Amino acid sequence: MKKLSIVTAVLLACGTSTTALAEHLHASLIGYQEVPAVSTAGSGEFNAQISQDDKFIDYEMTFGGLQAPITQSHIHVAQRSVNGSIVIWLCGTGTTQPLAGPPGTQTCPQSGTITGRITSANVIAGSTASQQLTANDLDEVLAAIRAGVAYANIHTAISPGGEIRGQLRASRHKDKDKD
Numbered sequence: 001m002k003k004l005s006i007v008t009a010v011l012l013a014c015g016t017s018t019t020a021l022a023e024h025l026h027a028s029l030i031g032y033q034e035v036p037a038v039s040t041a042g043s044g045e046f047n048a049q050i051s052q053d054d055k056f057i058d059y060e061m062t063f064g065g066l067q068a069p070i071t072q073s074h075i076h077v078a079q080r081s082v083n084g085s086i087v088i089w090l091c092g093t094g095t096t097q098p099l100a101g102p103p104g105t106q107t108c109p110q111s112g113t114i115t116g117r118i119t120s121a122n123v124i125a126g127s128t129a130s131q132q133l134t135a136n137d138l139d140e141v142l143a144a145i146r147a148g149v150a151y152a153n154i155h156t157a158i159s160p161g162g163e164i165r166g167q168l169r170a171s172r173h174k175d176k177d178k179d
Helices: 002-016 138-146
Strands: 023-030 043-050 057-064 070-077 085-092 112-118 150-156 164-167
Touching: 023 057, 023 150, 043 164, 070 138, 085 112, 085 138, 138 150
Parallel strands: none
Antiparallel strands: 023 043, 023 164, 043 057, 057 112, 070 085, 070 150, 150 164
């Protein structure tokens, strides 16, 4: 009877905890990951959890030390040392496109932390047609992240192409390559 209650407690704990089963994402954002590399004291950390059913990503990005005012932040699809299409806006500035981002995009602080939930509604079509990325396709973005070919970055007024960047790594990603 004692064994049954222990097994039941373990099964209940596993069955009700989506956090324990969620897949973790991480990136350390630095200037030397940008293309071309940027010498900056700015840095950041991107941490996220992919839901168990792959329907959303909850994220937190903390950053500071940037050389100039932030203009926007995104997730792009591309391998290390290559620039790729924006697929998800994390934050924007201004009141009109392109710096504000799509409707509903949160405003970027100049330093600190932003948090949010990414769903398929947040996925925009890639600007590079050859990448064949379509709007609302979170599954394809998750496939790119899991393959190690997606990155988060922050653009600033002095570095419009990006001041800090970090390749996203999923918890099940086996690559030993360091950010």
